[in-house]
Amino acid sequence: MNPLALIVNAARRLDNMFPGYFEKQQKHNHYADFGYPANLTFTQLHQMYSRNGIARAGIEKTILKTWQDTPFLLEAERDGSEGKLKKETPLEKEIRLRFDQLRLWQHLAEADRRSLVGKYSGLILRLGDNKRFNEAVDTVGGGLLGLVEVIPAWEGQLTVGEWETDETSENYGQPKMYQFNEAQVGDTTNKTRQFDLHPDRVLIWSKDGTVHGQSLLEPGYNSLLDMEKISGAGGEGFWKNAKSAPVLQVDKEAKPDQMAKAMGIDPSELVDKIGEQVEDWNKGFDKLLMLQGIEAKTLGVNLPSPEHFFAIALQSFAASIPIPLKILVGSQTGERASTEDAKEWAQTNMSRRAGQVIPNTMALVKRLAQFSILPEKDWFLDWTDLTESSMAEKIDRVVKMADTNQKMKDSKEAVFSHEEMRAVVDYEPLSDADKFRDDITGDDADDALNLPTVAQPE
Incomplete structure (x- = not known):
């Protein structure tokens, strides 16, 4: 052997x-x-996001749903003990106006988007403390005006320049200094900002708040490559069939010398001349190809139906995000199935908010409070529930509740009260005075509520 x-x-x-x-x-x-890269770099992931429509849809639809609306920063929880809405405080209004001026929520959404493409992203804080980017931050004066600008950064633009290696430091193993180079990603036109950056002035946006995250595209990257291969090969195959480049087969009895003489050229130029003739023929469908002793054939490309192979890779990528397939590609084939997919997708993004977006946002709020840009207190982030029913669905539910009461009227007891119906459409409960007024009319209502009688003109 x-x-x-x-x-x-x-x-x-x-x-x-x-x-x-x-x-x-x-x-x-x-x-x-199968031609898959063993290790993925940020450049590969960013190129996939920039040039692959399915990859971009997976990122964009996740962000658009998570940031379907913008939150509000509140001094206290929105709902009081009696379920009534609280009015906006002067400080909350000042924060809202300043955040709108800085486009803070849009920049946070952009940082969230960039963190899905790479392992992490960064939010650089430009502060009005008259210090350089590589210096630590103490206290920033001017209140909310102390936050001058927020700059979202890609992983490729923001890298760790130095790690804390002192084992006695409380920041041991954490970045000691970052390096920011704006021109490292995308179009380099007018991207000139480049500086060292102290950790106080940058907020890392990722699932765990560190630079050791994972791209949303990484688990399904191989499937994205498969889809590119299938669609690219299909497009190239159809193009080759349409182009129909001929293959010339020379007969053994062909006389090249006579062909060259008939064309008025030297025999050494015959191959080039035939090439020009074939090129002219390929340029237009109305051209003729006349050859002496040479047979022109075309090589057709037999393409199998790509839908089945493409669908397998597409389903695998959708499962890796995870996102319902109908939402990813935008096809709606059944109302019930689409409704269930929408509910599942809303729940997925509510989980993203709770596990990633809100903790990162509150880390920024804590940082601003640490710098005295915001007052030190227990702040609350108020955000609408993505799983909440639409107003049309709520009204339809109230109509069904009223119909149930009507059908049960013989029992002389309503199944649903007015307060329960108002709660379904997010209406405040009626006050005791309003309830009493509904039961009496005219002068009796004024007497019952001890309202003064207004004299009527004669």
Whole structure:
């Protein structure tokens, strides 16, 4: 037996006899066989987001749903003990106006988007403390005006320049200094900002608030490559069939010298002349191809139906996000199925908010309070519920509740009260005075509420 085969067989037997001590021999390297990169870089992920429509849809639809509306920063929870809405305080109004001026919520949404493409993103804080970006922050004067600008940054623009290696430091293992180079990603036109950045002046936006996150595109990257291969090969195949470049087969009795003489050229120029003739023929469907002793044939490309292969990769990518397939590609084939998908998608993004977006946002609020830009207190982030029913659905529910009461009128007891119906459409409960007024009319109402009688003109 071949010595190499003996070695391989011995290795396989040892692996079976002592699992865990001897490395199992792999039959295939799937990444090498199928052309998948073993390690992904930010550049590859960003290029996929920029040039692949399915990848972009996965990112954009996640962001658009999560940031369907913008939140409000409140001094206290929106709902009081009696369920009534509280009025906006002067400080809340000042914060809202300043955040709108800075377009803060839009910049946070952009940082969230960029964190899905790379392992993380950054939000650079430009502060009015008359210090450089590489200096630590103490106290920033001017209140809300102390926050001058917020700058979203890609992973490729914001890198760790130095790590804290002092084991006695409370920040051991954390970034000690960042490096920001605006021209590292995308179009470099008018991107000139480049500086070292102290950690006080940057907020890392990721699932855990560190630079060790994972791109949303990474688990489904191989499936995205498969879709590109299928669509690219299909497009190239159809183009080749339409182009119909001929293959010239020279007959053994062909006389090239006579062909060259008939064309009025030297025999050494015959190949070039035939090439020009074929090129002219390819440029227009009304051209003629006249050859002497040469047969022109076309090589057709037989393309299998790509839908099945494309669908497998598409489903795999949708599962990796996760996002319902109908929402990812925008097809709606059934009302019930679409409604269920929409509910599931809303719940997924509510989970994203709770687990990633809100903690990162509150980390920014805490940082601003630390710098005295915001007062130190328990702040609350008020955000509408993505899973909440629409007003049309709520009204339809109230109509059904009223119909139920009507059908049960013989029992002389309403199944649903007025207050329960008002609560469904988010209306405040009626006050006791309003309830009493509904039961009496005219002068009786004024007497009952002890209202003064207004004299009527004669």
